[in-house]
Amino acid sequence: MMASRSPGLAPSVARFRWASSHTRRRLSHAQRWGISLLAALLVFAWVVPLFLDADPTRQDLMSTLAAPSLQHPLGTDHLGRSMLARVAAAIRLSLGLALLSVVTAALPGLLAGVTAGWRGGWCDRLLSTVADCVLALPGLLLVLMLAAIAPGNFWTLYIGIALVLWVEYFRVVRSATRILAQSPQVESSRLLGFGRWYIFRRHLWPELAPQVTTLAAFGAATSILAVSSLGFVSIGLKPPTAELGLMMTELFPYYQEAPWVLAQPVLALFFMVLSFHLLAGKEPQ
Amino acid sequence: MTNHWRNLAMAALGGALLFPINVHADDRVDVVAPWEINSLDPVQAGHVYGRMQIAETLVDTDLQGNLVPGLATDWQSSDDGLSWRFNVRPEVRFHDGSRMTAESVAQSLNRTLANPGVLSQADIDSIEADGDAIRIMLNAPYSALPALLTHYSTQILAPASYTEDGKVQELIATGPFRIVSLNTPQRLEAERFDEYWGEAPAITATSYLAAPRGETRALMAQSGDADIAFTLDAASQARLRMTPSVALHAEPIPRTVTVKLNAAREAFDSVEERRALSLAIDRQGIARGVMRVEDAAANQLMPAGMGAWHLEGLAAPEKNLEKARRLLESQGWTPGEDGILQQDGQPFSVTLTTFADRPELPVIATALQDQWRQLGIDVAVNVGNSSEIPSSHNDGSLDMGLLARNFGLVPDPLAIVRQDFGPQGGDWGAMNWSSDALNSAVGELISATDEGRKAALEKQTAEILHEQMPVIPVAWYVQTASVNARLGGFAIDPFERSYRLSDLHWEE
Amino acid sequence: MNRVISTLLLQRLVQAGLVAWVVGTLTFILTRALPGDMAFRIAAGRYGYEQVNAEAAAAVQAELGLDQSPLIAYFHWLSDLLSLDLGHSLVSGESVVSELAHQLGHSLDLALMAMLLALVIGVPVGILSGLRPNGWVDRLALVSAVALRSLPPFVIGLLLIMLFAVQLGWLPAAGHGGGSHLWLPAMALALGLAAVSARVTRHGMARVAGSPYYAFSRTRGLSEGQTLARHGLRNVAVPVIAYLSVQLVYLVEGVVVIESLFAWPGIGHALVHAVVARDVPMIQGTALVMGLLFVTLNTLVDLVSLYIDPRRRLS
Numbered sequence A: 001m002m003a004s005r006s007p008g009l010a011p012s013v014a015r016f017r018w019a020s021s022h023t024r025r026r027l028s029h030a031q032r033w034g035i036s037l038l039a040a041l042l043v044f045a046w047v048v049p050l051f052l053d054a055d056p057t058r059q060d061l062m063s064t065l066a067a068p069s070l071q072h073p074l075g076t077d078h079l080g081r082s083m084l085a086r087v088a089a090a091i092r093l094s095l096g097l098a099l100l101s102v103v104t105a106a107l108p109g110l111l112a113g114v115t116a117g118w119r120g121g122w123c124d125r126l127l128s129t130v131a132d133c134v135l136a137l138p139g140l141l142l143v144l145m146l147a148a149i150a151p152g153n154f155w156t157l158y159i160g161i162a163l164v165l166w167v168e169y170f171r172v173v174r175s176a177t178r179i180l181a182q183s184p185q186v187e188s189s190r191l192l193g194f195g196r197w198y199i200f201r202r203h204l205w206p207e208l209a210p211q212v213t214t215l216a217a218f219g220a221a222t223s224i225l226a227v228s229s230l231g232f233v234s235i236g237l238k239p240p241t242a243e244l245g246l247m248m249t250e251l252f253p254y255y256q257e258a259p260w261v262l263a264q265p266v267l268a269l270f271f272m273v274l275s276f277h278l279l280a281g282k283e284p285q
Numbered sequence B: 001m002t003n004h005w006r007n008l009a010m011a012a013l014g015g016a017l018l019f020p021i022n023v024h025a026d027d028r029v030d031v032v033a034p035w036e037i038n039s040l041d042p043v044q045a046g047h048v049y050g051r052m053q054i055a056e057t058l059v060d061t062d063l064q065g066n067l068v069p070g071l072a073t074d075w076q077s078s079d080d081g082l083s084w085r086f087n088v089r090p091e092v093r094f095h096d097g098s099r100m101t102a103e104s105v106a107q108s109l110n111r112t113l114a115n116p117g118v119l120s121q122a123d124i125d126s127i128e129a130d131g132d133a134i135r136i137m138l139n140a141p142y143s144a145l146p147a148l149l150t151h152y153s154t155q156i157l158a159p160a161s162y163t164e165d166g167k168v169q170e171l172i173a174t175g176p177f178r179i180v181s182l183n184t185p186q187r188l189e190a191e192r193f194d195e196y197w198g199e200a201p202a203i204t205a206t207s208y209l210a211a212p213r214g215e216t217r218a219l220m221a222q223s224g225d226a227d228i229a230f231t232l233d234a235a236s237q238a239r240l241r242m243t244p245s246v247a248l249h250a251e252p253i254p255r256t257v258t259v260k261l262n263a264a265r266e267a268f269d270s271v272e273e274r275r276a277l278s279l280a281i282d283r284q285g286i287a288r289g290v291m292r293v294e295d296a297a298a299n300q301l302m303p304a305g306m307g308a309w310h311l312e313g314l315a316a317p318e319k320n321l322e323k324a325r326r327l328l329e330s331q332g333w334t335p336g337e338d339g340i341l342q343q344d345g346q347p348f349s350v351t352l353t354t355f356a357d358r359p360e361l362p363v364i365a366t367a368l369q370d371q372w373r374q375l376g377i378d379v380a381v382n383v384g385n386s387s388e389i390p391s392s393h394n395d396g397s398l399d400m401g402l403l404a405r406n407f408g409l410v411p412d413p414l415a416i417v418r419q420d421f422g423p424q425g426g427d428w429g430a431m432n433w434s435s436d437a438l439n440s441a442v443g444e445l446i447s448a449t450d451e452g453r454k455a456a457l458e459k460q461t462a463e464i465l466h467e468q469m470p471v472i473p474v475a476w477y478v479q480t481a482s483v484n485a486r487l488g489g490f491a492i493d494p495f496e497r498s499y500r501l502s503d504l505h506w507e508e
Numbered sequence C: 001m002n003r004v005i006s007t008l009l010l011q012r013l014v015q016a017g018l019v020a021w022v023v024g025t026l027t028f029i030l031t032r033a034l035p036g037d038m039a040f041r042i043a044a045g046r047y048g049y050e051q052v053n054a055e056a057a058a059a060v061q062a063e064l065g066l067d068q069s070p071l072i073a074y075f076h077w078l079s080d081l082l083s084l085d086l087g088h089s090l091v092s093g094e095s096v097v098s099e100l101a102h103q104l105g106h107s108l109d110l111a112l113m114a115m116l117l118a119l120v121i122g123v124p125v126g127i128l129s130g131l132r133p134n135g136w137v138d139r140l141a142l143v144s145a146v147a148l149r150s151l152p153p154f155v156i157g158l159l160l161i162m163l164f165a166v167q168l169g170w171l172p173a174a175g176h177g178g179g180s181h182l183w184l185p186a187m188a189l190a191l192g193l194a195a196v197s198a199r200v201t202r203h204g205m206a207r208v209a210g211s212p213y214y215a216f217s218r219t220r221g222l223s224e225g226q227t228l229a230r231h232g233l234r235n236v237a238v239p240v241i242a243y244l245s246v247q248l249v250y251l252v253e254g255v256v257v258i259e260s261l262f263a264w265p266g267i268g269h270a271l272v273h274a275v276v277a278r279d280v281p282m283i284q285g286t287a288l289v290m291g292l293l294f295v296t297l298n299t300l301v302d303l304v305s306l307y308i309d310p311r312r313r314l315s
Helices: A010-020 A029-051 A083-119 A121-136 A139-149 A154-181 A184-191 A196-232 A244-254 A259-280 B002-017 B042-051 B102-114 B214-223 B234-241 B271-279 B283-291 B321-330 B360-375 B388-394 B414-420 B436-445 B451-468 C002-033 C038-047 C054-064 C070-082 C096-131 C136-150 C153-167 C179-209 C212-219 C224-254 C256-262 C267-276 C280-308
Strands: B029-033 B059-061 B067-069 B072-077 B083-088 B124-130 B133-138 B177-183 B187-192 B205-210 B228-230 B246-261 B341-343 B349-355 B378-384 B400-406 B471-484
Touching: A029 A083, A029 A259, A083 A121, A083 A154, A083 A196, A083 A244, A083 A259, A121 A154, A121 C002, A121 C280, A139 A154, A139 A196, A139 C002, A139 C267, A139 C280, A154 A196, A184 A196, A196 A244, A196 A259, A196 C136, A196 C153, A196 C256, A244 A259, A244 B214, A244 C153, A259 C136, B029 B214, B042 C038, B067 B072, B102 B124, B102 B133, B214 B228, B214 B234, B214 C153, B214 C256, B234 B246, B234 B471, B246 B271, B246 B360, B271 B321, B271 B360, B271 B451, B271 B471, B283 B360, B283 B471, B321 B360, B349 B360, B349 B388, B360 B378, B360 B400, B360 B471, B388 B400, B388 C038, B388 C054, B400 B414, B414 B436, B414 B451, B436 B451, C002 C070, C002 C280, C038 C054, C038 C267, C096 C136, C096 C179, C096 C224, C096 C256, C096 C267, C096 C280, C136 C179, C153 C179, C153 C256, C179 C224, C179 C256, C212 C224, C224 C280, C256 C267, C267 C280
Parallel strands: B029 B205, B029 B228, B349 B378, B349 B400
Antiparallel strands: B059 B067, B072 B083, B083 B133, B124 B133, B177 B187, B187 B205, B228 B471, B246 B400, B246 B471
16 A cells, blocks of 8 residues: 555656566676675585585584684584584575575465456455455464474474565555556557566566565565574474574574674674665665 | 553653663662463462562471471371371461461362362372361371472462452462562562561562563673572673672572483383483583583482482493493494494484473583484484473373473472382373382382481482483583672572572661 | 545454454464364463473363364354453463453553654654665665664664663663663664664655655755655655554564563563463464454554545545
């Protein structure tokens, strides 16, 4: 309901040109930064373990919370495990799970949003009612319940979080689609007999993409932080797995003794989210 | 609701002016501890009411765990041990001003008896008032009955506390402090009760706050928001030691981290296997790295200070992987290709169930997982709800459970030992394991009166538990508290029954 | 105008009824689907972990009649709901309504205060960034927003306690009861919220600032401040309010971490405990109240938007 005012035609026209050459579009300055940052994270997560012989679960209780050294370049955690190996493992896992969560939220949200906005009528009313009910249902409750049904499984946590987050996409996409569907371009394409897929690709997606991608960038952070919040109330713990959100929770008690250890998963998440934001480029309204 | 708006407005005002609001410059003793007040009913939340000295029991304990008179002045049992008489203290008033009578005591205890709890340990036939005393009739002798009557679930409340159907509607008890306001599940405020039967406390007002996070409690102690903060993690202790406005106290308590084993499992059905598991544990590492107390490494079930239950002269616990491997090999466990031990093609794969009510348990579980993996055992850790251990004990699905057991729940460990290691095992103790020798020793202890004989039997029982290892002891607990340096007279009760607030005084 | 409002209210009323039914039924199905022995769970919630054993579980089972058929239990719940009876907590034995009244009050205090602070911090930052898109304020604001959104709330809360309670001694570290206790937890929540509302404001502002009428107003000789007050704020307000209204609900429920760090007796905390202890009446009561709260808030936001943005009254 917040994006229901007409954004004017000018941007659509501009993007029309953009869309026709989108295959060989030049990346913006910010997006190049985003790519480099993400690439650096990926290299760190996948390449470092190849050169470093460290097991993210191997403990050494005699050297817990050790400062960075040659043997452990990022220090050790509260059980004496190599932080370098753990952060790398955690990025691999969390990145995958966050993407899973984002995709499971964005896809249904996008599909339902476009359908509701385009078709209107009872279809719109039905989907909007479902969305309102989901919003009204405490998200925490859904996640807690799913976590309780299959305890100790990360994917249920992330799916539960996705079940809550899809509504955001739905709302944004629906209101944008409603306006776009009545625009002259879509109208003329329809009259010219172009199929739905073509109209979606040509007119809707370029307009929706920046909004959806930014929601996704924030969504990735939201889902990882949600896991760490749940860990804080002792839900979803699954030792000895390294996962960014849970690492923050596990290392929190040592904030005073070893702040650099707590800072590592936080920084990893920061860079991850920042790279997504830069990649997403334009933010939604 | 109006109250909330006022609070909001006040906060906005306070914040807007960034006015230094000094909230703790009063004489009230503010206590912060991890445990929530989940009900008005002492059967459920009496631990808080007992510790805050709001409610009292017939029998009390001193700091060494000896039984001393509480609301009962003295007690005797008949020669056959089946009939007990507790003389009720005269001139005791409840917080509403009414007199405590033998009838009100009997009513309160009968209500406790109707609820699940430690009182069912003794096979009680009836509890009745008999003049100025109450008479408890047993179906079988139970020498530890006075110890059971120290438990918080047996706190005495006034008859006016109960509704007609026996629910607690108001907490009217006899302690030196009485409740002013109670907001379950987190906050309680109390004031001195002027008609208290005993010595009047020097402290005029107290408060209790349940703060689930250790970090919060430590920060509240450091900032002066809490005068007494219980259960501090090691990192916070180091910091608080540097803070001049607080004094740090630590005291070993009879609580032990143990691993409960399902002895019906192929992997745990022999003493050799259980010993091997025990030998693979790096207790010093867990004590130093996780509990952060050097003395926490447990070489047996009960810590020192538990009389004959603690075996003197045992060596410090050692980690010996070689010996552990040999023991397992003697039981037919040989390494498979993936390094995991096998027996008849079956891998040594088990699930360790634990819970996070005590935040160190999942961490210890993670440490054990790695240490047993070095032995070739594949352990999955399941961090769930505390009820999963007793419930999977009862349906037989438990492999192993990591838990913290309080042997001082009542001052005589016999009550817990009997509950945990009886012929049927116990929800929090042995599983599918029993020992005839232990059963006969415990059976004799339950009616023994001679102190020398009791000590011998206790030692014998402790030795069986140590040899047979139906549960594996891992670490002992040390209770910690940080106390405002201006408060005098503080001591930690190792049995965690009372915070001893009535002994405190403000120093000028 | 009046007709628009009355249709809106009627729609919302129907929605409220629907939400109540869906929320209740879904929680009912979900709680029945949860694994684990319910009697043991409830006993653990009641007596604490050390007292829970087969005996306690059996007593709970007998007292609560847990072996009742699910369908009968469901219709019991439904008819109780119609007579506005939410039942009693299985753990504390107190009535669900009185427990919720206490907790919801505290949660609302916290949420409203956090919202207020988020507006006070987020909106000015957003307007400054939006007036000069891609200027240094804008870039700094983006990086801070990302940073605040990457910090778990407990770390933000911790930093605030260390600064304001331990170092400066201005505010109490944790607990509740006095007005000053509200300040730090509200701030911890507000910072994360302000991060995003600043971005929403920024985009609204950038759009308004780039619009022809805004430029016209400037060329007419009005100062920047006057233009902003006359044309900017009102246009920016609508999306910000709409965004925050959704966030308010997240806040009410999403504060579990802050509640447990600051020992604040809120509804998130209550919900986690209820789910853990399988306290079905409490779960249903909490979910119901939160659902209805959402509908009420949405209605209020619609009314406020109608007031601010007259164009909407026509549609």
